[in-house]
């Protein structure tokens with residue numbers, strides 16, 4: 001599969017077939033994903049692939065707690081926007097239809113433990129080399145040693161026809177998750193990537209802001225523009 005196509009179509013998949021993903025597919029994906037960059041090449045990331053139905057059922061129970069709260073506030077927010085503008089899409093330029101996205105994410109959440117696999121992405125924080133811990137704000141650099149591998153994993157699964165959804169709601173349940181899955185003390189939860197064969201075709205291209213809105217040359221009043229075709 002061509003790299004750009006994989007990048008443009010690796011979406012947050014909301015509908016999965018129940019077919020299991022063979023272990024060799026995960027092996028090939030991790031084999032490629034591990035080449036992602038990490039501070040000092042300290043390699044702090046570990047992947048725990050959960051397929052056990054009882055363990056996934058427990059993860060679903062925990063997932064639904066924050067999801068239900070999120071859903072309630074998102075629905076209330078949508079109603080407020082509709083009341084103000086008569087259209088929920090009005091404030092959502094360059095993004096997916098919020099009502100449809102919420103419905104699909106709820107479908108996904110209600111079946112969280114039924115999806116074929118939940119890959120727990122773990123990291124040894126001591127080995128992540130954050131350089132922004134003294135700025136009086138939340139550190140973002142620590143994650144830079146973890147999420148490149150996570151996206152690589154999603155892309156490497158995509159190449160093999162496996163869809164994924166990166167989630168983080170369960171990170172708040174780290175103590176319980178670590179106990180349930182017998183995770184070593186030094187590892188922390190960075191993401192829970194659901195994986196499985198998609199029930200619907202992959203999208204042809206994801207909905208994102210245009211390049212001109214997110215990339216600039218030398219100053220923020222000089223957006224990067226499309227090359228002139230010759």
Ligand SMILES: Cc1cc2nc3c(=O)[nH]c(=O)nc-3n(C[C@H](O)[C@H](O)[C@H](O)COP(=O)(O)O)c2cc1C
Nearest residue numbers: 010011012013105108165166167168169170206207
């Ligand atoms: C840091 C991060 C956390 C996320 N957490 C969740 C989550 O807990 N639950 C969920 O359903 N989706 C989660 N997502 C998926 C996003 O909703 C999804 O990437 C976004 O809506 C874009 O979807 P698309 O790639 O299909 O267009 C998360 C994504 C990221 C990058």
